[in-house]
Amino acid sequence: MDLDLRKLRYFVAVADKLHFGRAADELHIAQPVLSRQIRALEQDLGTLLLTRDSHGVELTDAGKQLLTDAGPLLASAHAVRRRVTVAARGSQRLMVGFRAGIAVTPAVRLFGDRHPDVLVDVQRIEWDDQAPMLLDGRIDVGYVRLPIDEAGLRVAPLYTEPRVAVLPAGHRLAGREQITEADLAGEPLVWHADTSTQPTRRPHPNAGYLVRGVDETLEHVAAGRGISFLARSATVFYSHPDVSYVPVPDLAPDQVCLAVAVSRTSPLVADFFTAAQAAAEITAECGNYEMWQLGSGAVAEVTRGAESPRSAGPAVSREAW
Numbered sequence: 001m002d003l004d005l006r007k008l009r010y011f012v013a014v015a016d017k018l019h020f021g022r023a024a025d026e027l028h029i030a031q032p033v034l035s036r037q038i039r040a041l042e043q044d045l046g047t048l049l050l051t052r053d054s055h056g057v058e059l060t061d062a063g064k065q066l067l068t069d070a071g072p073l074l075a076s077a078h079a080v081r082r083r084v085t086v087a088a089r090g091s092q093r094l095m096v097g098f099r100a101g102i103a104v105t106p107a108v109r110l111f112g113d114r115h116p117d118v119l120v121d122v123q124r125i126e127w128d129d130q131a132p133m134l135l136d137g138r139i140d141v142g143y144v145r146l147p148i149d150e151a152g153l154r155v156a157p158l159y160t161e162p163r164v165a166v167l168p169a170g171h172r173l174a175g176r177e178q179i180t181e182a183d184l185a186g187e188p189l190v191w192h193a194d195t196s197t198q199p200t201r202r203p204h205p206n207a208g209y210l211v212r213g214v215d216e217t218l219e220h221v222a223a224g225r226g227i228s229f230l231a232r233s234a235t236v237f238y239s240h241p242d243v244s245y246v247p248v249p250d251l252a253p254d255q256v257c258l259a260v261a262v263s264r265t266s267p268l269v270a271d272f273f274t275a276a277q278a279a280a281e282i283t284a285e286c287g288n289y290e291m292w293q294l295g296s297g298a299v300a301e302v303t304r305g306a307e308s309p310r311s312a313g314p315a316v317s318r319e320a321w
Contacts (some may be wrong), residue, residue, distance in 0.1 A: 101233030233287025
């Protein structure tokens with residue numbers, strides 16, 4: 001029996017709210033209708049998904065599993081709808097997402113040489129929308145930074161970036177040529193909601209300001225609310241008069257990857273991946289301040305290298321993407 005996507009959307013709403021009344025309001029349907037649809041879904045699957053008593057609504061083990069699987073499934077269906085709409089217009093368009101500090105232009109240029117008729121659009125993404133935007137079709141390909149929830153995705157490494165400490169300009173270590181992780185031990189950290197992704201071996205106390213992107217991070221650090229860590233490319237793409245960047249060589253590097261949805265199989269996506277792979281060295285060096293100091297001649301030399309048959313990473317076939 002095929003899974004009814006409408007019933008699945010109803011289930012996700014209830015599982016998110018853990019309240020039938022609020023879920024019904026969000027879905028703009030009557031609560032009795034919602035209850036009947038959930039019961040019908042349970043009958044389709046042959047198992048209880050939710051329990052209701054005087055204390056409220058709870059997910060069963062089967063319900064928790066369905067909720068885990070529902071996100072990628074609904075996102076994939078939404079992405080199919082988006083792609084069909086684009087195809088119906090008779091146009092070819094590729095949307096490429098990228099995290100802060102990643103230069104997409106080198107790959108776009110290489111891809112454009114082979115596909116001059118395809119419009120390549122770009123959109124910046126933040127740490128918490130990397131996977132959702134790929135799964136729901138808002139972007140076709142994403143330059144992402146690990147960690148990322150890989151459920152429903154294919155993720156391939158491109159290059160790594162050293163990390164730097166982001167310090168207030170008046171910090172005792174600001175202006176040093178480099179420091180160690182131990183030098184910052186115990187300092188409050190300005191970080192995003194997933195504190196488990198801190199790049200240090202010893203966790204820092206959370207400063208209490210949950211950020212999504214580089215701009216917010218710099219403002220909080222500049223105000224003296226804590227320190228943070230960013231990929232080296234931030235020193236090229238982002239400056240702030242009240243912030244100092246200091247290399248921390250003993251920190252684990254930041255991993256940049258290319259990601260696509262498992263459901264997104266396309267020759268165009270495969271060709272863009274090939275272009276991104278060929279341009280990976282240029283993209284990595286765009287975040288290297290020393291490279292920029294050498295001038296355009298050095299960058300041009302790297303560009304010529306990318307245009308040769310040599311690749312910056314392992315070959316990936318069209319069939320793999």
